[in-house]
Amino acid sequence: MPYNDPEPEDPMALNGVAFEATPDAALEAAYTFAEELARLGQPENSILYLFQSPQYQGPYSAFQALGIDTVTQVIKECCTAIASCRAALRDCHLAPGKDPGCETAAPWRCEGPQSH
Amino acid sequence: MPNVYNWQLGRDMGYPYEAEYPKRQFAFVFNTNRCIGCQTCTMACKSTWTFSKGQENMWWANVETKPYGGYPQHWDVKILKLLQQANPDAQTWTPGDASNPRQPYGTFDGKTVFEAAEKMLSPDSARVLGYLPKDEEWINPNIYEDNPSGKTGIKGQYDTSGTSLPEHKTWFFYLARICNHCQYPACVAACPRKAVYKRPEDGIVLVNQQECRGYRKCVEACPYKKTMYRGNTRISEKCVGCYPRVEGSDPESKGLPMETRCMAACIGQIRMQGTVLLNEDGTWAEDRNHPLYYLVHVAKVALPLYPQFGTEPNGYYIPPRWVPRPYLHQMFGPGVDAAIERYMYPDRELLAVLQLFRRSNRIIYRYKMEEGPKVYEGTLRGKPFEMYDDTVIAYGPNGEELFRTKIEEPIYVRPAVHQNSI
Ligand code: SF4
Ligand code: SF4
Ligand code: SF4
Numbered sequence: 001m002p003y004n005d006p007e008p009e010d011p012m013a014l015n016g017v018a019f020e021a022t023p024d025a026a027l028e029a030a031y032t033f034a035e036e037l038a039r040l041g042q043p044e045n046s047i048l049y050l051f052q053s054p055q056y057q058g059p060y061s062a063f064q065a066l067g068i069d070t071v072t073q074v075i076k077e078c079c080t081a082i083a084s085c086r087a088a089l090r091d092c093h094l095a096p097g098k099d100p101g102c103e104t105a106a107p108w109r110c111e112g113p114q115s116h
Numbered sequence: 117m118p119n120v121y122n123w124q125l126g127r128d129m130g131y132p133y134e135a136e137y138p139k140r141q142f143a144f145v146f147n148t149n150r151c152i153g154c155q156t157c158t159m160a161c162k163s164t165w166t167f168s169k170g171q172e173n174m175w176w177a178n179v180e181t182k183p184y185g186g187y188p189q190h191w192d193v194k195i196l197k198l199l200q201q202a203n204p205d206a207q208t209w210t211p212g213d214a215s216n217p218r219q220p221y222g223t224f225d226g227k228t229v230f231e232a233a234e235k236m237l238s239p240d241s242a243r244v245l246g247y248l249p250k251d252e253e254w255i256n257p258n259i260y261e262d263n264p265s266g267k268t269g270i271k272g273q274y275d276t277s278g279t280s281l282p283e284h285k286t287w288f289f290y291l292a293r294i295c296n297h298c299q300y301p302a303c304v305a306a307c308p309r310k311a312v313y314k315r316p317e318d319g320i321v322l323v324n325q326q327e328c329r330g331y332r333k334c335v336e337a338c339p340y341k342k343t344m345y346r347g348n349t350r351i352s353e354k355c356v357g358c359y360p361r362v363e364g365s366d367p368e369s370k371g372l373p374m375e376t377r378c379m380a381a382c383i384g385q386i387r388m389q390g391t392v393l394l395n396e397d398g399t400w401a402e403d404r405n406h407p408l409y410y411l412v413h414v415a416k417v418a419l420p421l422y423p424q425f426g427t428e429p430n431g432y433y434i435p436p437r438w439v440p441r442p443y444l445h446q447m448f449g450p451g452v453d454a455a456i457e458r459y460m461y462p463d464r465e466l467l468a469v470l471q472l473f474r475r476s477n478r479i480i481y482r483y484k485m486e487e488g489p490k491v492y493e494g495t496l497r498g499k500p501f502e503m504y505d506d507t508v509i510a511y512g513p514n515g516e517e518l519f520r521t522k523i524e525e526p527i528y529v530r531p532a533v534h535q536n537s538i
Contacts, residue, residue: 019287032437040385057153081495081501082492
């Protein structure tokens with residue numbers, strides 16, 4: 001920490017202060033975000049895009065700390081394991097079996113038109 | 117002071133009123149690993165309940181960046197400091213048998229906000245250790261929370277050029293918060309007019325607007341700072357648990373219990389809310405296939421927020437995996453390590469229950485799993501890992517099926533003819 005005695009009464013006290021992380025925090029954060037997004041069915045390149053975007057501060061800071069090679073490998077590992085099921089297209093206007101031309105972590109299986 | 121049993125602390129504790137429990141209890145689980153800090157939940161609440169004059173600085177639902185932020189500012193640092201002063205270096209836990217539902221986190225040996233009050237406060241009528249936040253602490257939610265660090269050793273000043281900022285290995289996570297509709301609410305304990313009460317049907321804690329005279333005792337007492345004072349009406353207000361939705365009397369709910377606005381709006385799919393059955397002693401009744409019971413008492417991945425405060429909060433959190441453990445132990449108690457280990461390597465049932473989050477706005481009362489084929493066998497982070505495409509089915513209060521979903525993520529593609537297509 002830049003100084004030793006943060007005062008909770010001081011509205012600036014915790015600003016401009018860095019709380020040190022454990023050595024593996026960035027890697028753990030990268031695995032967490034990659035796993036959660038893989039569970040949501042996101043493809044590898046979308047997840048990498050998110051890591052590279054400063055708008056998403058958590059993944060971005062992990063990306064800065066780890067670099068592209070490690071992050072790409074983490075994403076690949078998570079997508080291989082977690083997103084190994086096929087994503088099912090529901091409420092799709094295309095005929096069953098037709099490729100909708102979207103990218104996902106896993107191959108599509110189009111279930112055809114459905115009503116909700 | 118009467119004694120009540122607090123299962124989160126694993127022991128009896130002093131509380132100003134005799135124990136009395138609702139039939140079912142409003143409860144929720146937030147998965148901090150998924151929150152993206154988008155504040156959609158915050159705005160869903162704001163636009164429903166607190167959009168009027170006098171409520172400008174009132175955010176019943178808020179999301180703060182930990183460890184830097186808080187709404188009101190420094191709320192948890194301040195209450196932890198007060199407890200530390202009341203009971204120096206003795207806010208500790210004794211480990212116990214995690215399989216005992218009456219004390220799954222062991223026993224808390226320190227003092228709660230009720231017990232510390234006996235030592236710290238005068239006059240004797242003061243019932244809860246707390247403090248009244250200043251106006252400045254309420255009016256700037258999220259201010260400075262996401263600012264970058266300045267130069268080492270220069271206090272309270274940002275770097276002027278930003279050309280060579282120091283590189284720190286820092287961490288943060290988003291903590292979403294609403295009122296915890298506590299089993300032993302500090303707001304209820306503190307109100308001299310008994311204007312704050314807990315509903316017997318669902319345990320939702322409300323302020324009776326006719327009875328409240330704006331003494332702000334509840335604002336001072338709530339350790340989570342979730343009661344708020346409204347200047348133009350001179351009475352206090354708080355999260356109402358969206359009770360018309362929960363009881364099914366909201367026109368949109370069509371008579372069936374519905375999750376609250378902040379839950380239903382969650383973009384990151386981090387939130388699940390429901391009502392759990394209680395035993396006569398206030399502990400959770402075994403309800404093996406209730407998703408909240410499963411997450412809190414079977415998988416034990418969801419933990420109460422600052423259980424040491426002693427109010428037995430009904431908000432439970434899956435802790436963030438990457439955050440230093442001492443910080444998490446302080447925030448979520450001794451269950452942290454086991455919860456993270458379990459969450460990192462989920463089994464079939466946990467994966468299935470996690471799929472129930474935000475598939476529907478209806479409150480889930482029960483789930484059932486139907487086993488599917490194995491779709492992956494390999495390793496994840498050096499450990500064996502298997503995935504099965506199981507189906508999980510959610511049921512409503514009368515046993516009716518609400519929805520069913522699979523581990524494989526369904527993705528909905530809108531036809532070009534949808535009304536809102538561009
Ligand atoms: S969180 Fe605060 S306001 Fe809500 S019930 Fe508990 S003590 Fe009362
Ligand atoms: S439960 Fe309802 S009233 Fe309470 S914070 Fe959420 S949206 Fe607001
Ligand atoms: S809507 Fe959900 S993801 Fe967004 S800030 Fe709120 S809790 Fe987090």
